[in-house]
Amino acid sequence: MSILLPTRLRLGLGALAVLALSVVVHVLVILAIPRQATHSSYSEAATFGPDRQFNLLPPLRAGAEPLPGLDPAMKHATCRYQLDNGPVLFTASVPVPFWSIGLFDDTGEVIYSLNNRTAGSDILSMLLITPEQLSILRENPPEDLDKLIVIETRASRGFALLRALSPAAARDLEVDLALKTAYCGSFS
Template sequence: MGRFLRAILVGLVGAGIVHVLVLLLIPHLTETDVWARLEARAPFYEVVRIDPASGANMLHLPDPLFEAAACRIDLSEGIVHLQAEGDVPYWSMSIYDRTGQNIFSINDRTSSEGQLDFLVATSAQLTELRNSQAADFGTAVFVETEVQEGIVVVRAFMPDPTFEPTVSRYLAGLDCRLR
């Protein structure tokens, strides 16, 4: 019986130590999420290139044939207009909330005329925009979300190194603007 109690006591002490260590690591791990890393590098609406080769990779880009850029948005300040000029073999855009949950995704195959041109707004902002009819947004696609703060990630396909200048220009020209 003594060995059994000793084993239970050792197990409880070990579990307690592990529990305390996990609690102590939580602040360290949450401070290094994508939101915090982007926040440290750029203010809202500023596009940041995600470069895996430089060690500044904030996002996990599992496919080396994709390059990416990101910007943080805050819809409490107004509608956000996302645009990119030019052509790349393929692009995709995703919007994530602060916690990293994907709330919207689209690519050039399913967008209007294959162009990256989107307005991101809450339902109240879109209702107000439609009622006012003051601004002309051309062929922009309207994306409705109730998330106030988020991250927009645009990925571009680079089939071989000769496409690097084209993809770099495309991502450098990404415009993430408060309207």
Template structure:
């Protein structure tokens, strides 16, 4: 009887672990993980704003007090520079790898001069850049990314309707481009 109860307990623990593994791996099997969904928004190296509830053609932004834009990128052929500047009360940036693990995050309070100016590169690319930092990167925040692909999420706070236009312009003017030393 004792071995029978032991076998049942082991079976239940094994079944629970199997269910947890299946549930956690489901997004990668369905193709509906965050990275795949962001890739479907449009071309790489360009911020795409998330829509409010009224526009069903674009992905939905579920927080009315925030405006959000996303950009997919690859650092395989060179670093990516993220830049945005504008008169918004608050902005934040989060950079994720292709497995949706957060690589880096910051906001306007932790940036240099309140503007978003970030360079994302592989460790090898950053070594070359740090040897001779180009003048245009002197105020930039350098971010090391171990993988080659990822996405960035840029959000800005819209406390009142009167700030809506400034927030929209901030996201529309944000850039997510391949960096070349002559920029």
């Protein structure tokens, strides 16, 4: 190599090789991060309490944010679920001008989301179910199935994030209670 190529050409080829290699490494690193991330929002959600129930997130404070990037004006509750133990039913009644719920899979991708206007009523009742479980359920449907928002998903693990806006500090306790008593669990 040192004999056959002129110095300038050698340096140029070297720079080109560095550039090509760095592009490949850059792309590989970016694509590998989601697989290697040790603390995902799904695993963080476990720190707030047991699975399959809504856990109120501690108030958002500087330096002690339960999850990054949440709206400081809102109150939040999360529920982590696994669909292997059967479908998950979400019910909540939050007496505030605005609330919304987002369902995310274990990679943090949105499965479904709605707010209190698109829910059609002030009471949330939503069933998250895998296609296999739904076909079993349809053979012997419960009476109130048509009153539920039924969402099919193939992701067997995930979490729900319920956001509610407390209209005034005086109503904080009431909102906290409504979030805490929101139901997330098995459907029977």
